[in-house]
Amino acid sequence: MMLPIGLRIAAILIxxxxxxxxxxxxxxxxxxxxxxxxxxxxxxxxDGVLLIQGGRIAAVGRSAEVVIPDSSTxxxxxxxxxxxxxxxxxxxxxxxxxxxxxxxxxxxxEIFVEAAxxxxxxxxxxxVVPWGPRAPLVQARDMINTGSVPGSRIYLAGNxxxxxxxxxxxxxxxxxAHVNRAFAERSNEAWEQGVGRNLSTxxxxxxxxxxxxxxxxxxxxxxxxSSGYGNGTENFIAFSVAAxxxxxxxxxxxxxxxxxxTMSVPSLDLAIDAGVxxxxxxxxxxxxxxxxxxxxxxxxxxxxxxxxxxxxxxHVDALEKEMPGEYAQLMRVAKVNRRNMIKAxxxxxxxxxxxxxxxxQLAESAVAAETSVHGPIGEAHFYALLALEExxxxxxxxxxxxTSHVARAYKLDRELGTLEPGKLADLxxxxxxxxxxxxxxxxxxxxxxxxxxxxxDALPVVRVFTVNRVQARSVSARSRLSKYIPxxx
Amino acid sequence: xxxxVRAGIILxxxxxxxxxxVQADTLALVGGTIxxxxxxxxxxxxxxxxxxxxxIDIGRSRDVKIPESAQKLDARGRYVxxxxxxxxxxxxxxxxxxxxxxxxxxxxELFLEASQIALKSGITTAFAMRxxHAAPMKARDMINAGEAPGxxxxVAGIAFGVYGRFxxxxxxxxxxxxxxxxxxxxxxxxxFVQRINGDWEQGxxxxxxxxxxxxxxxxxxxxxxVRDYVRTQRVDYLKYAGNDVYEAGIAFSPRVxxxxxxxxxxxxxxxxxxxxxxxxxxxxxxxxxxxxxHGDRSGPMNPFHEATIRKMLxxxxxxxxxxxxxxxxDAREKTDSQSYxxxxxxxxKINRGRMIKAxxxxxxxxxASIRTPQQxxxxxxxxxxxFGGKLGExHIHALMALEExxxxxxxxxKTATxxxxKAYKLAELGTLEPGKLADVxxxxxDPLKSARNYKQVHxxxxxxxxxxxxxxxxxxxxxx
Numbered sequence: 001m002m003l004p005i006g007l008r009i010a011a012i013l014i015x016x017x018x019x020x021x022x023x024x025x026x027x028x029x030x031x032x033x034x035x036x037x038x039x040x041x042x043x044x045x046x047d048g049v050l051l052i053q054g055g056r057i058a059a060v061g062r063s064a065e066v067v068i069p070d071s072s073t074x075x076x077x078x079x080x081x082x083x084x085x086x087x088x089x090x091x092x093x094x095x096x097x098x099x100x101x102x103x104x105x106x107x108x109x110e111i112f113v114e115a116a117x118x119x120x121x122x123x124x125x126x127x128v129v130p131w132g133p134r135a136p137l138v139q140a141r142d143m144i145n146t147g148s149v150p151g152s153r154i155y156l157a158g159n160x161x162x163x164x165x166x167x168x169x170x171x172x173x174x175x176x177a178h179v180n181r182a183f184a185e186r187s188n189e190a191w192e193q194g195v196g197r198n199l200s201t202x203x204x205x206x207x208x209x210x211x212x213x214x215x216x217x218x219x220x221x222x223x224x225x226s227s228g229y230g231n232g233t234e235n236f237i238a239f240s241v242a243a244x245x246x247x248x249x250x251x252x253x254x255x256x257x258x259x260x261x262t263m264s265v266p267s268l269d270l271a272i273d274a275g276v277x278x279x280x281x282x283x284x285x286x287x288x289x290x291x292x293x294x295x296x297x298x299x300x301x302x303x304x305x306x307x308x309x310x311x312x313x314x315h316v317d318a319l320e321k322e323m324p325g326e327y328a329q330l331m332r333v334a335k336v337n338r339r340n341m342i343k344a345x346x347x348x349x350x351x352x353x354x355x356x357x358x359x360x361q362l363a364e365s366a367v368a369a370e371t372s373v374h375g376p377i378g379e380a381h382f383y384a385l386l387a388l389e390e391x392x393x394x395x396x397x398x399x400x401x402x403t404s405h406v407a408r409a410y411k412l413d414r415e416l417g418t419l420e421p422g423k424l425a426d427l428x429x430x431x432x433x434x435x436x437x438x439x440x441x442x443x444x445x446x447x448x449x450x451x452x453x454x455x456x457d458a459l460p461v462v463r464v465f466t467v468n469r470v471q472a473r474s475v476s477a478r479s480r481l482s483k484y485i486p487x488x489x
Numbered sequence: 490x491x492x493x494v495r496a497g498i499i500l501x502x503x504x505x506x507x508x509x510x511v512q513a514d515t516l517a518l519v520g521g522t523i524x525x526x527x528x529x530x531x532x533x534x535x536x537x538x539x540x541x542x543x544x545i546d547i548g549r550s551r552d553v554k555i556p557e558s559a560q561k562l563d564a565r566g567r568y569v570x571x572x573x574x575x576x577x578x579x580x581x582x583x584x585x586x587x588x589x590x591x592x593x594x595x596x597x598e599l600f601l602e603a604s605q606i607a608l609k610s611g612i613t614t615a616f617a618m619r620x621x622h623a624a625p626m627k628a629r630d631m632i633n634a635g636e637a638p639g640x641x642x643x644v645a646g647i648a649f650g651v652y653g654r655f656x657x658x659x660x661x662x663x664x665x666x667x668x669x670x671x672x673x674x675x676x677x678x679x680x681f682v683q684r685i686n687g688d689w690e691q692g693x694x695x696x697x698x699x700x701x702x703x704x705x706x707x708x709x710x711x712x713x714x715v716r717d718y719v720r721t722q723r724v725d726y727l728k729y730a731g732n733d734v735y736e737a738g739i740a741f742s743p744r745v746x747x748x749x750x751x752x753x754x755x756x757x758x759x760x761x762x763x764x765x766x767x768x769x770x771x772x773x774x775x776x777x778x779x780x781x782x783h784g785d786r787s788g789p790m791n792p793f794h795e796a797t798i799r800k801m802l803x804x805x806x807x808x809x810x811x812x813x814x815x816x817x818x819d820a821r822e823k824t825d826s827q828s829y830x831x832x833x834x835x836x837x838k839i840n841r842g843r844m845i846k847a848x849x850x851x852x853x854x855x856x857a858s859i860r861t862p863q864q865x866x867x868x869x870x871x872x873x874x875x876f877g878g879k880l881g882e883x884h885i886h887a888l889m890a891l892e893e894x895x896x897x898x899x900x901x902x903k904t905a906t907x908x909x910x911k912a913y914k915l916a917e918l919g920t921l922e923p924g925k926l927a928d929v930x931x932x933x934x935d936p937l938k939s940a941r942n943y944k945q946v947h948x949x950x951x952x953x954x955x956x957x958x959x960x961x962x963x964x965x966x967x968x969x
Contacts, residue, residue: 098676102590175676178586182863360680484710 028053030068033078038419039403041396052425055451060419077429080445084419085125085426087406089307090351093129096166098175108133110464112140115356115377116151117460122378125426125449126153126416130223130280133190134158138218160261161224162199162238165191170229200238204246211247215254221410222251223280226260227267237267244274257411265289272298278409282306283337287329291337296344305409307349308338309373310387318368342393349409350402354380359468385438395435425451515540517555521564525921526571526906528899539927542953546923567947568935571921572613572928574909577809577854598966600628603859604639605962610881611946613928614641622646646722649729712748719756727753731762731769739769746776759913767793774804780912784808785840789832792839801849807912809852810841811876812890820871842894852912853905857883861967888940898937927953
């Protein structure tokens with residue numbers, strides 16, 4: 001449709017104004033006086049200066065060594081601590097619940113953006129999404145990357161290669177009784193994207209071209225199932241070592257990282273033998289056995305990064321008390337595994353599997369104390385950091401587990417993960433020293449993403465899932481009827 | 490926007506205004522065979538005059554003077570009957586979990602969609618039972634206010650008694666049923682379930698309060714509940730449970746049933762009862778109900794005894810029926826001969842035959858609903874599905890069933906028109922007589938020759954206006 005000339009001119013004018021109002025890229029932002037903890041593992045240094053130009057870190061060093069251009073905008077960070085923006089190595093963004101899937105079909109990307117904004121609001125400048133519908137995830141990622149909405153950077157794997165969609169036997173097939181088949185099939189296709197359960201019936205050579213195609217589908221890394229999801233009936237080994245090798249090779253050929261989903265020691269061993277880059281939640285080994293020392297040794301020797309979802313002892317205790325069962329046991333075993341891996345020096349990647357929660361979900365779910373795993377986005381990672389501290393991880397390693405290790409494992413380390421010149425300027429200014437206590441990660445003073453200050457109070461800008469719905473009266477029948485039955489106690 | 494486009498829009502708007510039916514004047518249906526629904530013999534070469542939404546004259550061509558300005562509708566060779574009234578239409582739309590979530594806040598649109606599909610098939614009046622309060626009422630009010638086309642809707646709201654699931658629908662949502670955990674609610678947020686229940690149960694309390702609690706209350710306490718309900722809710726008639734929804738258990742004592750019926754009548758509302766057994770039917774007849782919602786059901790064991798059918802006649806009740814053809818039942822029996830349902834259906838067919846013979850006034854029902862194309866595809870592939878079938882064609886199969894059960898053609902028409910109007914005390918509907926609201930269907934074939942001919946809808950007139958059948962449903966949410 002053609003606009004009248006007046007409107008067209010106005011539109012051009014507005015666009016011009018917007019360009020002028022945008023921060024001038026050439027200008028320098030200087031953070032001065034802070035203690036710099038750069039995420040490389042090098043010792044922190046006091047009275048540091050960090051210069052940002054064009055969204056990237058231009059220089060970082062002691063104030064004596066760095067020349068601050070006169071025209072710089074300065075942030076006085078004396079007494080404060082600068083760390084790289086946090087990364088979440090595995091976040092779910094939204095819980096694949098039946099009600100959510102139906103209600104928001106066609107709008108998943110909005111919830112993903114909303115969730116990414118909540119993550120950013122709480123210091124996570126990049127998040128890795130290990131499982132979800134590819135198209136809306138790509139849409140959300142691109143909306144954020146092009147700057148049309150604020151939010152944490154999203155990196156996605158799409159489907160877990162070899163597993164089905166949410167309505168398949170891999171996950172929640174019990175839902176099928178309650179929805180139209182068409183919807184279930186549509187949903188499964190949105191997740192599976194051609195790399196679903198059928199793949200495990202193919203030979204390595206048949207799998208190769210399928211993976212090759214899939215790796216071209218705008219995914220940022222590959223995740224395949226070494227084992228099933230682990231929902232009781234699905235604890236099988238999904239792929240032979242040869243098949244796993246084929247998947248890994250095709251991923252590497254496409255230049256992206258390959259991660260394995262494992263829920264048991266045997267599936268973990270197979271993935272190691274296949275030469276995988278990382279494990280998505282390698283601290284989980286089922287409910288019966290811990291990961292044996294020889295497997296842990298192999299992880300160290302082969303430099304395989306292990307995704308973990310740490311939980312505090314308080315949380316695990318609460319789980320066992322409030323909802324005893326397999327899940328609590330799984331979490332208890334995982335905690336032992338993490339302690340052992342920390343001791344052995346395994347490189348780990350902190351993930352939370354966190355979800356955005358609706359007000360109703362927050363009010364209704366029986367959440368055990370300090371929930372990190374599958375916890376609410378914005379809170380979960382703070383508890384996960386505490387858990388790492390309690391499990392014996394050194395403070396500097398905790399920081400790297402939530403920053404540079406994650407960036408390296410997903411091959412994002414050219415751009416992300418440390419405070420080094422040339423990297424994207426994603427960083428946090430903290431009011432307290434995170435190396436003194438993991439609790440101090442909560443003490444966020446300023447968040448900078450892409451070299452720009454994040455307006456934390458404004459987030460989330462997109463509000464789809466976190467809005468309150470009108471609640472029905474929940475007066476009990478008893479009180480309603482009491483006017484008819486006066487003697488009702 | 491360019492000038493051309495703007496001019497086009499203005500032109501289009503003008504055209505739309507112009508093509509709307511002219512309201513002020515007279516509409517004359519000329520030359521058709523008029524079957525007025527009173528039971529009188531058909532009138533050949535008749536004229537029916539409509540003005541201001543009402544029938545103003547009716548008679549042979551030579552007896553009726555057609556004003557010159559009248560809009561004439563040529564009905565030669567066609568058959569003019571009252572608009573059909575679907576007396577038992579419980580399931581207006583598929584209450585599956587997915588639709589409940591997906592269309593939350595828009596349920597009234599589904600009612601509109603259903604009522605438009607009904608209208609398209611010649612059903613000008615329908616009765617919504619259960620399925621919530623707010624949504625059917627909103628649809629009813631929109632249709633009555635002329636904001637949307639559609640069949641007239643009359644709303645019962647909740648059905649008193651039994652446990653909440655009776656009023657809650659789908660049954661699984663009721664948390665109170667013998668405290669059995671709800672199989673679907675475990676996948677849902679509690680607040681969503683509460684919102685649904687709140688809507689379904691508005692006014693008189695939550696599912697629990699219209700459920701078992703009511704059964705423990707004295708007649709005077711139940712009377713107070715019902716009185717408040719009719720005072721505060723804009724329902725068109727009352728319904729209560731004689732039996733449990735699926736089982737034979739009797740819900741209310743005779744004294745409580747009397748109290749409910751009395752309070753309904755005091756408020757000027759008809760009262761009907763859900764029954765599934767002969768004993769419950771008998772109790773309801775004693776309580777003085779006006780209508781048995783599906784009074785052809787006596788359970789899977791025995792057909793009604795003669796005494797019960799005699800009592801129906803004596804008490805002058807109208808009996809809603811859910812007729813099924815033999816062809817359907819035979820096909821169904823082949824696929825599921827062991828089911829509890831098939832016996833109930835077979836016995837209901839015997840009951841209808843006996844009631845027809847005895848002259849009990851029946852009301853056509855079918856409990857049809859609109860469905861998504863997907864849901865339609867998933868329906869069992871059985872011929873002539875009526876009860877629980879597809880809205881818009883289920884009633885034809887129901888009429889065919891009554892025909893094969895021995896109902897005379899003229900009685901068949903009354904069962905779908907004037908009997909329903911009488912049963913619900915809707916004096917302005919049901920027949921083609923001067924003074925009545927002009928709800929008229931023109932058929933291409935003679936309905937007195939074959940019940941199948943009710944399918945041959947040529948035109949539908951509601952409230953004196955010709956309905957644009959091709960335009961319906963206007964904004965389909967689930968049927969496309």
